[in-house]
Amino acid sequence: MLIVCCIKQVPDTTQVQIDPVTNTLVREGIPFIVNPYDTHALEECLRLKDRFGLRVVALSMGPPNAEATIRKAVSLGVDEAILLSDRAFGGADTLATSNVLSAAVRRLAEKDEVALVVCGKQTIDGDTAQVGPGIATRLGFTQLTLVDRVEEMDLSSRKIRVRRKLEGRYEQVEGPLPAMLTVVREINRPRYPSVPMRLMAAETPVTVWTNEVVGLDPASIGLKGSPTWVSRIFSPERSKGQILGDGEGDPNGTAKLLVDTLRGKDLFPF
Numbered sequence: 386m387l388i389v390c391c392i393k394q395v396p397d398t399t400q401v402q403i404d405p406v407t408n409t410l411v412r413e414g415i416p417f418i419v420n421p422y423d424t425h426a427l428e429e430c431l432r433l434k435d436r437f438g439l440r441v442v443a444l445s446m447g448p449p450n451a452e453a454t455i456r457k458a459v460s461l462g463v464d465e466a467i468l469l470s471d472r473a474f475g476g477a478d479t480l481a482t483s484n485v486l487s488a489a490v491r492r493l494a495e496k497d498e499v500a501l502v503v504c505g506k507q508t509i510d511g512d513t514a515q516v517g518p519g520i521a522t523r524l525g526f527t528q529l530t531l532v533d534r535v536e537e538m539d540l541s542s543r544k545i546r547v548r549r550k551l552e553g554r555y556e557q558v559e560g561p562l563p564a565m566l567t568v569v570r571e572i573n574r575p576r577y578p579s580v581p582m583r584l585m586a587a588e589t590p591v592t593v594w595t596n597e598v599v600g601l602d603p604a605s606i607g608l609k610g611s612p613t614w615v616s617r618i619f620s621p622e623r624s625k626g627q628i629l630g631d632g633e634g635d636p637n638g639t640a641k642l643l644v645d646t647l648r649g650k651d652l653f654p655f
Contacts, residue, residue, distance in 0.1 A: 386439050386540065387439065387442055387498065388439050388501045388502075389444055389493060390441060390443050390444065390458070392419060392426065392443055392458060393420045393446070394447050395510040396510060397417065397418050398510065400415055420508045421570070422508065422509070422568070425568050425570055425575060426566075426567075427461060428461075428572075429503060429535065429573055430463070430503050431576070433538070434464075436538075439500060440497065442464065442467065443455060443467070444469065444490070444493075445467075445469065446474055446477075446482060446485055446486060448470060448475075451468055452591050455467070455591055456587065456589070460578035460583045461578050462582065465592070466592065467592045467593075468592065469486070469489055469594050470594075471595040474607050475607050476607050476614075477606060477611055478612070478614065480519060480612060481608075482516050484523065484605055484606060485596075489599055498563075500538075500563055501538075501562070501563065501565070502517075502520055502566070504517035504567045505567065517565055517567040521564075526564050527564035528564070529545070529560060530566075531567065532550075532568045535547050535566075535572075538562075543562040544559060544562065545559070550569050629643055629646060
C-alpha cells in the first residue's frame, strides 16, 4: 500500500518583495524552499512508513526547477518521487491544482492501493488550505484536517484514528481508509538528510509526468481550468503605533486613557 505525500516549492516569503509599479511579486533573485508545512507532512509519512511498512511517494506540481523539492524528498528516504511539470499546468489556482494532483494519485493507484494522501495544512505563498480538501473531494477519501497526531492506523480493518488541533481544544476522530490528512507543525520535528542520502538524491533521475501522462482535459487544468486568479498583489499600509501613558506606574490611568482614545476614534458603539 502507498502513502502519497504532496509537497510544493514556494518562494521564501522572508525575502519576497513587491514591485511598486506593477504590484506583482519580484521573483528574480528570490530563493525557493520546500513549503514548511509540507516538511512536516513528509516527516509524518516517513514515520508511518517505519510503523506500518508502507511505501511513500512524494508528489509535487511545479516548473522544472521544482526538481530541487523532489530531490529533498528523495534525500529524506521516500521510495519514489514524481514531479508534475507541464506548461499546461501553469497558472493553476487551488481547484486546478487539486485536479492535477488527484489525477496523479489515481494513476499511482493503478499499480498499488493508496491508503493515505498527506499534505501540509497550507502553503505559505497562498495560505488557502484548499488543495488538500480538494484532493479528498475528488478522490472520495475521508478528509481529516489539522492533524497533530496519528493515533492509530489499522490496515486490516481499514481504519485510522487521529487527533485534530482545534482552537482551544483537541478532537479525536476515527474514519475509514483511504484518507487524506492535512497536518500542522506540531505533529513532529522534521529530520535532516544524511550526507550519503544527499549525494544519492543528487544522482537520482527525476521522474517527470506531463499532462500526457495524467490525461486531463486541457480546459480543466492550468489557467484555463482556474475560476479564480490574482488580479493584484500589494503590501498593506501600516501606520506607526502609539504609546499611551505609563502602564507600569499608572495602570488605571493608562487604561482610562486607552478607552478615551478608542472612543475618540469611534471604535466603540457607546
